[in-house]
Amino acid sequence: MDEEDNLTGSYGGVGSFPKSFDYGGEEGEMEEDSASADKPRILLMGLRRSGKSSIQKVVFHKMSPNETLFLESTNKIYKDDISGSSFINFQIWDFPGQVDFFDPTFDSEMIFKGAGALIFVIDAQDDYMEALVRLHLTVCRAHKVNPDINFEVFIHKVDGLSDDHKIEAQRDIHQRANDDLADAGLERVHLSFYLTSIYDHSIFEAFSKVVQKLIPQLPTLENLLNIFISHSGIEKAFLFDVLSKIYVATDSSPVDMQSYELCCDMIDVVIDVSSIYGLVEDGAGGCAYDKESVAIIKLNNSTVLYLKEVTRFLALVCILREESFERKGLIEYNFHCFRKAIHEVFEVGGSTDGRGGAGRSAARRNPAGLNFTALNGNGV
Numbered sequence: 001m002d003e004e005d006n007l008t009g010s011y012g013g014v015g016s017f018p019k020s021f022d023y024g025g026e027e028g029e030m031e032e033d034s035a036s037a038d039k040p041r042i043l044l045m046g047l048r049r050s051g052k053s054s055i056q057k058v059v060f061h062k063m064s065p066n067e068t069l070f071l072e073s074t075n076k077i078y079k080d081d082i083s084g085s086s087f088i089n090f091q092i093w094d095f096p097g098q099v100d101f102f103d104p105t106f107d108s109e110m111i112f113k114g115a116g117a118l119i120f121v122i123d124a125q126d127d128y129m130e131a132l133v134r135l136h137l138t139v140c141r142a143h144k145v146n147p148d149i150n151f152e153v154f155i156h157k158v159d160g161l162s163d164d165h166k167i168e169a170q171r172d173i174h175q176r177a178n179d180d181l182a183d184a185g186l187e188r189v190h191l192s193f194y195l196t197s198i199y200d201h202s203i204f205e206a207f208s209k210v211v212q213k214l215i216p217q218l219p220t221l222e223n224l225l226n227i228f229i230s231h232s233g234i235e236k237a238f239l240f241d242v243l244s245k246i247y248v249a250t251d252s253s254p255v256d257m258q259s260y261e262l263c264c265d266m267i268d269v270v271i272d273v274s275s276i277y278g279l280v281e282d283g284a285g286g287c288a289y290d291k292e293s294v295a296i297i298k299l300n301n302s303t304v305l306y307l308k309e310v311t312r313f314l315a316l317v318c319i320l321r322e323e324s325f326e327r328k329g330l331i332e333y334n335f336h337c338f339r340k341a342i343h344e345v346f347e348v349g350g351s352t353d354g355r356g357g358a359g360r361s362a363a364r365r366n367p368a369g370l371n372f373t374a375l376n377g378n379g380v
């Protein structure tokens with residue numbers, strides 16, 4: 001079988017992004033296309049019907065969870081290159097459930113070598129013993145070829161389980177998977193576990209954590225967010241990839257699911273309203289998200305949600321008290337410094353679109369030297 005054919009499928013636009021939702025299309029797209037073969041990969045593996053394609057469709061193609069009921073079984077490896085419209089400059093490879101590692105056409109070197117993360121999906125509503133056997137086999141194979149790969153286990157479809165059942169499933173899967181690795185002398189291989197469902201925000205949260213591990217600039221981004229919020233009276237800030245609603249970084253205060261959901265909903269509202277009412281009608285195109293994108297929503301509990309464009313793929317979404325928002329000028333000035341710093345972080349490697357993979361040297365710089373203005377009016 002022609003290997004190239006086998007690896008370059010396309011979903012043929014099922015649930016694909018609305019055309020009017022143009023996040024970019026500026027410079028550099030051609031080079032990106034030709035370089036796509038070298039892009040780091042996130043692999044999605046697991047047994048048949050565990051939910052791999054649904055995850056990919058819901059997170060990256062805005063498919064509604066109910067529509068996934070009609071997805072057909074994947075029978076080839078599908079590469080999905082989302083880098084043209086997302087900060088996440090990776091390819092997502094969706095594998096068929098019945099992939100056979102012992103098949104001579106399965107080239108583990110080629111598949112695992114360039115992979116940053118391997119997400120193994122386990123259907124928690126089903127008997128997971130077979131899935132655990134397959135997980136073990138997959139981890140052993142992949143680790144042998146690429147010891148740097150991150151192993152991420154999604155204990156999936158937990159929407160159908162009670163809270164007790166969820167915790168018990170996680171404990172049991174965690175224990176068995178690690179015991180199997182220890183028996184094989186691979187106790188040093190680390191597996192991360194997440195409880196996920198496409199019917200709530202847990203899948204976006206889990207994917208956010210997977211992606212964050214692959215961003216070399218993460219500590220710098222967190223540091224910048226910490227400085228920004230502490231000098232602006234903001235309670236929580238997320239840096240979002242607008243297309244996928246994955247948060248690529250947040251400040252170091254703990255993330256609570258409700259705040260994250262609120263910020264995700266805000267992105268949906270902004271994009272939907274812009275797509276419907278914000279685009280020019282003459283067919284000349286336009287973007288639902290661009291440099292001008294900004295939104296303020298005041299909630300009935302004295303909280304304000306504030307969204308602003310950072311790069312063509314990234315938005316900052318903040319949660320703050322109404323009193324703090326009275327100093328809007330200060331927040332805007334600090335945001336301006338923050339935005340500049342983010343551009344510097346990603347520009348140094350030659351990329352001007354503000355995405356990962358570039359700017360390692362900038363990431364090492366001390367961002368505290370940037371001129372943020374403190375609430376008391378002093379620069380830092």
Ligand SMILES: Nc1nc2c(ncn2[C@@H]2O[C@H](COP(=O)(O)OP(=O)(O)OP(=O)(O)O)[C@@H](O)[C@H]2O)c(=O)[nH]1
Pocket residue numbers: 046047048049050051052053054055065067068069070071072073074075095096097098156157158159160196197198199
């Ligand atoms: N309840 C529930 N069902 C889900 C969830 N995710 C996926 N499903 C359902 O699981 C079924 C299988 O999903 P797919 O995405 O096709 O599974 P797959 O792993 O890609 O399957 P193969 O292509 O055969 O390997 C579909 O009917 C989905 O609607 C979830 O989080 N909760």
